[in-house]
Amino acid sequence: MKHTILSIAMLLLTALLCEAKEYCVYTIYGKVTCGENNRAVRVKEYIDEDEFVTIHDGGCLILYDEKNSKGRRIALKEIGRQRIKVLVERADDNSMENFMSFGKKLISTLISGKTPTNTGRDMSSQGGSYRADDDNKVLLASVANYHNQYHSNNTPEVEYPITFTLKDSNGTVATRIDSNELYTIGITNGSSEFLFVNALLIRPDGSKVLLLPIDTSNNCCAHLCIPPYSTIDFTQYARFISAPAGAEILVVASPVEVDFSILYQDFDSINANTDVEPTSKIGCIIQRYEAVE
Numbered sequence: 001m002k003h004t005i006l007s008i009a010m011l012l013l014t015a016l017l018c019e020a021k022e023y024c025v026y027t028i029y030g031k032v033t034c035g036e037n038n039r040a041v042r043v044k045e046y047i048d049e050d051e052f053v054t055i056h057d058g059g060c061l062i063l064y065d066e067k068n069s070k071g072r073r074i075a076l077k078e079i080g081r082q083r084i085k086v087l088v089e090r091a092d093d094n095s096m097e098n099f100m101s102f103g104k105k106l107i108s109t110l111i112s113g114k115t116p117t118n119t120g121r122d123m124s125s126q127g128g129s130y131r132a133d134d135d136n137k138v139l140l141a142s143v144a145n146y147h148n149q150y151h152s153n154n155t156p157e158v159e160y161p162i163t164f165t166l167k168d169s170n171g172t173v174a175t176r177i178d179s180n181e182l183y184t185i186g187i188t189n190g191s192s193e194f195l196f197v198n199a200l201l202i203r204p205d206g207s208k209v210l211l212l213p214i215d216t217s218n219n220c221c222a223h224l225c226i227p228p229y230s231t232i233d234f235t236q237y238a239r240f241i242s243a244p245a246g247a248e249i250l251v252v253a254s255p256v257e258v259d260f261s262i263l264y265q266d267f268d269s270i271n272a273n274t275d276v277e278p279t280s281k282i283g284c285i286i287q288r289y290e291a292v293e
Contacts, residue, residue: 021049023063023084026073027222029232030059043222049085060232062194062225063088073194075227135254136262137276143252143263144270145278150286160283161190164199164251167233177243178292185211186233187251189226195253195283196224198260204246208264211249212237221257245291253283 025045032041033054041053041061055061057079065072076087149156165186166174174183189195198221199211212224212234226232252263 021067021085022046023049023074023088024066026062026064027225028059028061030235031056032059032061047084049083049088051084052081053084053087054081055079058233060227060230062222062227073225073227075194075230077227077230134276135256136259138279139252139254139258139260139282140262140265141270141276142278142280142282143250143284144267146282146284147250147267147286156278157280158284159191159279159281160193160195160253160255162195162197162251162253162283162285163188163190164249164285164287166249166287166289169238175289176292177241177247177289179240179242181240182238183241184233184235184238186231187226187253188231189228189253189283191283192228193255194228195226195255196221196257197226197251197253197283198224198263200250200252200260200263201241201243202248202250203244206266210260210263211239211241212260214259214261221260224260226253243289243291246288247291248286248288251283251285251287255281 023046025041025043025047027043028041033039033056034041034047034051036052038054041047047053047063053061053076055076055078059077059079061076063074063076063084065074074088074091076084076091078087078090146156146158166177167184167186168174168178169182174181177183185199187197187199189197197212198214201209201211203209215221215223250263252260
């Protein structure tokens with residue numbers, strides 16, 4: 001009897017261990033198809049690790065591992081058709097290579113005596129629909145501090161390196177904004193973190209417009225998540241931009257999901273708020289544009 005129970009237990013354990021793992025589709029950039037019939041992959045669907053996916057040129061698939069205690073995200077960027085399990089293993093290998101590369105740069109910086117700006121990463125992953133008022137308030141205080149100091153010629157350091165381009169319909173990087181032109185926003189994440197991004201247009205009269213949409217229906221900004229060491233052109237959110245001469249675009253990157261609409265608040269009034277201290281754990285850049293006459 002004992003042997004029978006032990007055998008059943010071993011069979012159950014083997015079955016559990018052999019069970020194929022599932023991932024939740026966190027977000028998709030470009031064209032990603034799945035299976036023999038090349039159906040379109042959908043956000044929030046669950047996909048088996050033994051399933052085959054095809055990532056087309058310019059595409060990227062970010063998966064969410066719900067069974068991981070830290071809510072692990074995996075970015076799959078390898079072009080072509082391959083099994084999910086293989087792509088995840090390769091993505092893990094690439095992450096380690098990127099981490100080692102980052103570590104070498106950090107050690108070199110420490111040896112040279114310069115103050116490193118990419119240290120102290122203690123942000124934990126928060127899942128696909130989590131928002132906290134504290135995170136939003138810290139983001140607002142930090143961005144307001146950056147913006148106000150920038151205009152005082154005393155720009156503070158930020159934690160995460162990002163770059164930004166505004167491209168017209170011909171793919172040319174814009175230096176001036178024509179209200180009759182359709183523009184695509186491209187943002188590069190030069191850090192080892194997944195970053196959530198948006199771009200805020202600030203007009204000379206103080207009015208503001210977020211250039212990338214907020215997913216208010218799902219209470220998350222997974223569609224604005226950029227993998228480590230990656231560039232995303234938000235072609236699906238190309239738009240016309242109405243910006244008079246002297247307008248500027250403030251690009252913001254956060255290591256946690258936030259409600260970017262909080263940035264509509266008046267920056268000048270934030271300095272009077274002593275309840276929240278700014279942090280350097282953001283990425284910020286400001287670019288000024290002249291309108292086309």
